[in-house]
Amino acid sequence: xxxxxxxxxxxxQNISEWYNDVLLKAxxxxxxxxxxxxxxxxxxxxxxxxxxxxxxxxxxxYGVQNAYFPLLFPCSLLEKEQEHVEGFSPELAVVTKGGGExxxxxxxxxxxxxxIMYVMYAKWIQSxxxxxxxxxxxxxxxxxxxxxxxxxxTLEFLWQEGHTAHATNEEAEAMAKxxxxxxxxxxxxxxxxxxxxxxxxxxxxxxxxxxxxxxxxLMPDGKALQACTSHNLEQNFSTAFEITxxxxxxxxxxxxxxxxxxxxxxxxxxxxxxxxxQGLILPPKIAPIQVVIIPIHKKSDDANLIYxxxxxxxxxxxxxxxxxIYDDRxxxxxxxxxxxxxVKGVPLRYEVGSQETANRTVTIARRDTGEKIVIDRSxxxxxTQELLGAIQRxxxxxxxxxxxxxxxxxxxxxxxxxxxNDKRGFIRAFWCESPICEEKIKEETKATTRCLPLDAPxxxxxxxxxxxxxxxxxxxxxxY
Amino acid sequence: xxxxxxxxxxxxQNISEWYNDVLLKAxxxxxxxxxxxxxxxxxxxxxxxxxxxxxxxxxxxYGVQNAYFPLLFPCSLLEKEQEHVEGFSPELAVVTKGGGExxxxxxxxxxxxxxIMYVMYAKWIQSxxxxxxxxxxxxxxxxxxxxxxxxxxTLEFLWQEGHTAHATNEEAEAMAKxxxxxxxxxxxxxxxxxxxxxxxxxxxxxxxxxxxxxxxxLMPDGKALQACTSHNLEQNFSTAFEITxxxxxxxxxxxxxxxxxxxxxxxxxxxxxxxxxQGLILPPKIAPIQVVIIPIHKKSDDANLIYxxxxxxxxxxxxxxxxxIYDDRxxxxxxxxxxxxxVKGVPLRYEVGSQETANRTVTIARRDTGEKIVIDRSxxxxxTQELLGAIQRxxxxxxxxxxxxxxxxxxxxxxxxxxxNDKRGFIRAFWCESPICEEKIKEETKATTRCLPLDAPxxxxxxxxxxxxxxxxxxxxxxY
Numbered sequence: 020x021x022x023x024x025x026x027x028x029x030x031x032q033n034i035s036e037w038y039n040d041v042l043l044k045a046x047x048x049x050x051x052x053x054x055x056x057x058x059x060x061x062x063x064x065x066x067x068x069x070x071x072x073x074x075x076x077x078x079x080x081y082g083v084q085n086a087y088f089p090l091l092f093p094c095s096l097l098e099k100e101q102e103h104v105e106g107f108s109p110e111l112a113v114v115t116k117g118g119g120e121x122x123x124x125x126x127x128x129x130x131x132x133x134x135i136m137y138v139m140y141a142k143w144i145q146s147x148x149x150x151x152x153x154x155x156x157x158x159x160x161x162x163x164x165x166x167x168x169x170x171x172x173t174l175e176f177l178w179q180e181g182h183t184a185h186a187t188n189e190e191a192e193a194m195a196k197x198x199x200x201x202x203x204x205x206x207x208x209x210x211x212x213x214x215x216x217x218x219x220x221x222x223x224x225x226x227x228x229x230x231x232x233x234x235x236x237l238m239p240d241g242k243a244l245q246a247c248t249s250h251n252l253e254q255n256f257s258t259a260f261e262i263t264x265x266x267x268x269x270x271x272x273x274x275x276x277x278x279x280x281x282x283x284x285x286x287x288x289x290x291x292x293x294x295x296x297q298g299l300i301l302p303p304k305i306a307p308i309q310v311v312i313i314p315i316h317k318k319s320d321d322a323n324l325i326y327x328x329x330x331x332x333x334x335x336x337x338x339x340x341x342x343x344i345y346d347d348r349x350x351x352x353x354x355x356x357x358x359x360x361x362v363k364g365v366p367l368r369y370e371v372g373s374q375e376t377a378n379r380t381v382t383i384a385r386r387d388t389g390e391k392i393v394i395d396r397s398x399x400x401x402x403t404q405e406l407l408g409a410i411q412r413x414x415x416x417x418x419x420x421x422x423x424x425x426x427x428x429x430x431x432x433x434x435x436x437x438x439x440n441d442k443r444g445f446i447r448a449f450w451c452e453s454p455i456c457e458e459k460i461k462e463e464t465k466a467t468t469r470c471l472p473l474d475a476p477x478x479x480x481x482x483x484x485x486x487x488x489x490x491x492x493x494x495x496x497x498x499y
Numbered sequence: 500x501x502x503x504x505x506x507x508x509x510x511x512q513n514i515s516e517w518y519n520d521v522l523l524k525a526x527x528x529x530x531x532x533x534x535x536x537x538x539x540x541x542x543x544x545x546x547x548x549x550x551x552x553x554x555x556x557x558x559x560x561y562g563v564q565n566a567y568f569p570l571l572f573p574c575s576l577l578e579k580e581q582e583h584v585e586g587f588s589p590e591l592a593v594v595t596k597g598g599g600e601x602x603x604x605x606x607x608x609x610x611x612x613x614x615i616m617y618v619m620y621a622k623w624i625q626s627x628x629x630x631x632x633x634x635x636x637x638x639x640x641x642x643x644x645x646x647x648x649x650x651x652x653t654l655e656f657l658w659q660e661g662h663t664a665h666a667t668n669e670e671a672e673a674m675a676k677x678x679x680x681x682x683x684x685x686x687x688x689x690x691x692x693x694x695x696x697x698x699x700x701x702x703x704x705x706x707x708x709x710x711x712x713x714x715x716x717l718m719p720d721g722k723a724l725q726a727c728t729s730h731n732l733e734q735n736f737s738t739a740f741e742i743t744x745x746x747x748x749x750x751x752x753x754x755x756x757x758x759x760x761x762x763x764x765x766x767x768x769x770x771x772x773x774x775x776x777q778g779l780i781l782p783p784k785i786a787p788i789q790v791v792i793i794p795i796h797k798k799s800d801d802a803n804l805i806y807x808x809x810x811x812x813x814x815x816x817x818x819x820x821x822x823x824i825y826d827d828r829x830x831x832x833x834x835x836x837x838x839x840x841x842v843k844g845v846p847l848r849y850e851v852g853s854q855e856t857a858n859r860t861v862t863i864a865r866r867d868t869g870e871k872i873v874i875d876r877s878x879x880x881x882x883t884q885e886l887l888g889a890i891q892r893x894x895x896x897x898x899x900x901x902x903x904x905x906x907x908x909x910x911x912x913x914x915x916x917x918x919x920n921d922k923r924g925f926i927r928a929f930w931c932e933s934p935i936c937e938e939k940i941k942e943e944t945k946a947t948t949r950c951l952p953l954d955a956p957x958x959x960x961x962x963x964x965x966x967x968x969x970x971x972x973x974x975x976x977x978x979y
Contacts, residue, residue: 049619051569052576053606058619061564061634068565084541085548089531090570090608090639090655091592096532112571113596114608118643119589126533128570128594128608139529139538148830154541159570159639163598175570350628 027362029296034240038291042169045299045363047290055167055174059283062363065307067177067283071157073209073305074179074281077201083153083181088135090158091126096134100259103133106226110162112174128161133227133252133278136182137260144184144274146265151194152184152274170287171244171499178282184262184274188253191275192230195251198279199232202247205281210289211302211414212236213422214246215445215494217470222454228278229253235469235494236288237422241443243469243496244288249279287499293387293414299364300386302414303407310336310343310403311360315353315372328376332369332399339400341407361386366410367403387413428492432483435495439464445496449489451482460484460495469494507842509776514720518771522649525779525843527770535647535654539763542843545787547657547763551637553689553785554659554761557681563633563661568615570638571606576614580739583613586706590642592654608641613707613732613758616662617740624664624754626745631674632664632754650767651724651979658762664742664754668733671755672710675731678759679712682727685761690769691782691894692716693902694726695925695974697950702934708758709733715949715974716768717902721923723949723976724768729759767979773867773894779844780866782894783887790816790823790883791840795833795852808856812849812879819880821887841866846890847883867893908972912963915975919944925976929969931962940964940975949974 027044030037042048047063050056059067075085091114098104112128115121129135136154144152161175170176181198185191199216206214215235224231228250236246257263257273266272293300303309314329316322329345336343346356360368368384375381379396387410394402425444429435435446450456450468460483461467475491482489507524510517522528527543530536539547555565571594578584592608595601609615616634624632637659644652661678665671679696686694695715704711708730716726737743737753746752773780783789794809796802809825816823826836840848848864855861859876867890874882905924909915915926930936930948940963941947955971962969 049622051572052615052618053569053572053604056569056571058569059567061566064566065564067567084545086541086544087539087547087657089533089536089538090641091536092531092533109599111596111598112594112606114592115595116591116593116605118591118645124533125596126592135532138532142529148828161570165598177567348628 027296027298030239030294031296034291037294037296039169041294041298041362042290047299048169050169053174055164057169057173057175059177062307063286066286066289066301066305069305069307070205070209070281070285071179073205074201075157077204078155078179078181081153081197083155083183085156086154087156087158088132088139090129092129092135093124094127095124096138097127099134100227100256102255103227107131107162110164112161112163129158130160130162131278131280132156132158132160132180132182133256134260137256137262137276140182140184140274141260141262144262144264147186147267150184150186150264150274151190153181154183155179155181168287168499170283170290172284176283178280180278180280183277184257185276186264186266186272186274188251188275191253191277192251195230195232195249195277195279198249198277199234202234202249202279202281206234206236206246206285207415209302209304210285210292211304211411211418212246212288212292213415213419215470215472217472217475217494219248219470220452220454220457220468220493222457223468225250227252227255229255232473233470235445235496236292237425237445237496238288238291238499239421240291241425241497243445243494243498244284244291245469245498246285246288247279247281250277252276252278292418294364297358298362300414301364301366303366303411306364306366307342308344308363308365309341309407310367310369311365312343312345312369312371313353313356313360314347315370317373320373325371325373325376329371332371332381332396335400336403339404341400341403367406385410429483430480435460435466435483436464439466439497443497445469445494447492447494448483449478449480449491450493450495451485451487451489453482453485453487456482456484465497466495467498469496469498507776507778510719510774511776514771517774517776519649521774521778521842522770527779528649530649533654535644537649537653537655539657542787543766546766546769546781546785549785549787550685550689550761550765551659553685554681555637557684558635558659558661561633561677563635563663565636566634567636567638568612568619570609572609572615573604574607575604576618577607579614580707580736582735583707587611587642590644592641592643609638610640610642611758611760612636612638612640612660612662613736614740617736617742617756620662620664620754621740621742624742624744627666627747630664630666630744630754631670633661634663635659635661648767648979650763650770652764656763658760660758660760663757664737665756666744666746666752666754668731668755671733671757672731675710675712675729675757675759678729678757679714682714682729682759682761686714686716686726686765687895689782689784690765690772691784691891691898692726692768692772693895693899695950695952697952697955697974699728699950700932700934700937700948700973702937703948705730707732707735709735712953713950715925715976716772717905717925717976718768718771718979719901720771721905721977723925723974723978724764724771725949725978726765726768727759727761730757732756732758772898774844777838778842780894781844781846783846783891786844786846787822788824788843788845789821789887790847790849791845792823792825792849792851793833793836793840794827795850797853800853805851805853805856809851812851812861812876815880816883819884821880821883847886865890909963910960915940915946915963916944919946919977923977925949925974927972927974928963929958929960929971930973930975931965931967931969933962933965933967936962936964945977946975947978949976949978
């Protein structure tokens with residue numbers, strides 16, 4: 020499609036304006052007609068398909084099976100678990116009309132599938148032989164959000180939700196942590212985003228969970244993104260839904276459960292983290308297009324020679340497993356096309372003119388550094404793979420340096436407030452774990468507890484808010 | 500999970516009861532809590548994932564890109580195309596409440612995505628350079644069906660919907676036919692179901708289409724299943740949605756469009772076609788499990804020797820690309836487990852006892868014929884692949900023989916009525932193409948026009964109903 024050349028908003032000036040603008044201009048997404056809904060365009064969806072492929076492979080290797088549960092279910096199901104219904108009630112979309120008639124029993128559009136799945140689990144699980152149940156589904160969910168934001172908060176989003184049932188709490192706890200480790204891998208190894216993993220406070224945990232684990236990422240504006248979560252539900256839902264099993268010893272017990280989800284929200288974090296004033300920068304491992312080849316010829320050149328050379332290059336890269344496209348459009352101009360692929364964040368641009376063709380070289384532009392490199396055709400494939408690896412590492416390193424520079428150990432509340440008024444970022448601070456202090460900090464600084472890092476040692480300190488005894492440093496931040 | 504041994508209903512006695520019973524017992528699907536909704540369990544979903552993989556590969560090779568459009572959109576969008584809204588209004592689920600409040604503008608849960616997609620296409624398509632647009636989405640849709648049936652007719656179903664836009668009607672027409680040919684391939688080569696492809700009558704076509712192509716399959720009870728459809732929308736929607744493009748010559752024209760869908764309904768046809776009184780029979784090409792290995796040992800046997808041999812067999816099959824599982828559960832009994840895998844329709848069962856282990860053989864039971872074959876370990880892999888191929892062909896051949904035996908050329912209305920009162924099946928008959936005769940035939944025989952086959956020659960005959968001149972023989976049948 021024709022790229023309309025209008026100045027892209029600058030990330031360095033206003034990240035929020037840039038974010039919306041770049042997603043539209045890069046043809047990643049568009050606004051749907053209903054408030055808060057979003058269209059994921061083919062270039063954006065191709066990234067999601069890559070993420071799906073990665074996670075789905077991990078799940079299947081572990082023995083998780085995919086299934087599909089209904090989108091619509093009776094409101095009454097949701098009410099079986101008290102905390103759960105209280106958490107989700109304000110966000111529900113409800114179908115009250117079907118086939119032209121008012122429904123006696125309105126149906127909820129799933130905001131998450133614990134209840135609809137567990138009413139089935141209660142039917143299917145009878146004996147210890149039926150355990151563990153390891154089921155995942157890839158689907159869409161709807162949550163009636165008041166303020167929406169492309170990818171980061173939309174009325175409907177796509178995700179996977181894993182739901183497992185186990186004979187013991189130890190197994191459930193291990194499962195919840197394993198899912199968390201998968202998610203961390205996707206963020207760090209594929210998205211090139213360093214993250215902190217930890218456990219949520221009582222206040223911030225999932226409605227109905229005993230324990231919520233979280234992956235937290237720091238965005239360039241100093242705000243935290245809750246990147247995905249994994250819950251140990253223990254017996255909360257199995258008690259409400261009467262999911263019991265006969266043990267080897269012949270007794271009956273409630274199962275122990277987990278649920279964990281990774282959504283298209285994560286793509287919002289990806290786009291925010293790596294872009295610059297020229298547009299998106301996609302990490303090579305998840306970029307749908309890793310290399311774009313652009314032939315450049317002046318009137319005096321033998322265009323055909325250049326084309327043949329380009330096609331040969333494309334063939335070599337493709338056979339080597341590189342995701343490459345050859346952009347030989349007549350319009351728009353070469354300059355406009357350079358710009359178009361920059362906005363789209365393609366990691367490497369190969370410029371091929373008469374000089375490259377004659378010398379059997381390729382001129383490469385790196386999207387992340389802007390650097391230009393001339394390489395020989397003879398070792399092009401290996402050099403390409405090296406460059407893609409280097410970009411992947413560089414993006415991670417840059418994000419890590421930023422995260423470290425913006426994570427501050429704070430001991431005084433004054434300093435806490437001052438940081439939150441200024442550059443924000445992650446704050447590590449002792450907290451007494453009382454919800455009163457948590458609430459006070461939130462009101463005064465807009466910062467919430469993000470998590471207690473998994474590797475946080477037990478220490479001896481005093482709460483940054485009330486000064487009382489505190490044992491662990493929590494991560495605080497303002498959040499998306 | 501434990502297989503509860505209760506007599507399976509007999510297909511030979513009551514196919515409808517058998518169908519529901521076998522889907523529950525084989526753990527393919529289950530009923531959701533809301534009327535007409537269905538859960539697709541892992542074993543059933545694994546089949547759908549295979550179908551998705553096949554079609555998605557075909558689409559991508561052709562240049563079709565996946566995307567995602569919102570589930571919910573304003574009712575007003577649907578109203579833009581008159582025939583379309585009239586066709587879908589009686590089937591809509593409507594969200595009237597969101598976030599605890601009544602919505603001023605209620606939202607439709609998509610029954611299909613023409614309207615939500617085309618309002619975006621109108622924005623994205625400007626010039627001939629933007630064409631063709633070839634977009635597909637894999638998603639869920641909701642249609643408020645009064646009478647529901649697992650897979651065949653459910654309130655919500657999963658499908659893919661391809662939506663393309665072209666510069667000429669010739670291109671659109673070719674696209675609609677190409678999609679139809681992909682679907683025919685899936686049915687015949689993977690599902691092992693012979694089909695008739697053709698064009699729908701005015702009365703039976705999709706609401707809003709200029710022309711609807713269809714794949715029709717004959718079920719064992721003599722009823723037709725509309726297996727999937729592909730539509731040439733011509734300029735009906737582009738006129739309503741003002742989707743225009745600038746031609747090379749500088750004029751503005753409306754685009755020509757197609758849409759085509761393949762759904763989980765197809766799985767209903769698959770299960771109905773091939774099963775028998777013992778349960779499902781899955782064609783090897785789409786069976787999630789192609790071979791189950793069951794060790795059999797008496798008390799006097801060296802169980803360990805048998806296990807080692809079984810694992811060796813499993814390894815060889817797995818490395819050879821065969822989808823195999825090794826069922827070494829202690830319970831239920833071997834007989835019950837044989838039965839369980841029969842109900843699930845696994846094409847081949849490998850029985851391995853002390854004799855097989857000593858002789859380095861395997862005893863194989865074919866699910867489709869019940870035949871038992873002893874083969875040597877040395878050429879097991881190649882024999883397995885041959886057997887899987889033979890089963891695939893046999894299932895297709897049997898279905899083809901049935902289809903041919905139950906397709907009757909009919910010239911008198913009396914014969915038409917008599918067949919529809921008796922064994923049913925496909926009837927090929929001259930029809931004058933007047934909706935009055937079509938309606939009369941439907942009222943009197945419950946048979947509808949299924950399609951005019953693509954290869955139907957122009958002939959000279961008289962309408963089976965009114966006796967007036969007719970040029971082509973149409974396919975009639977009672978339909979699911």
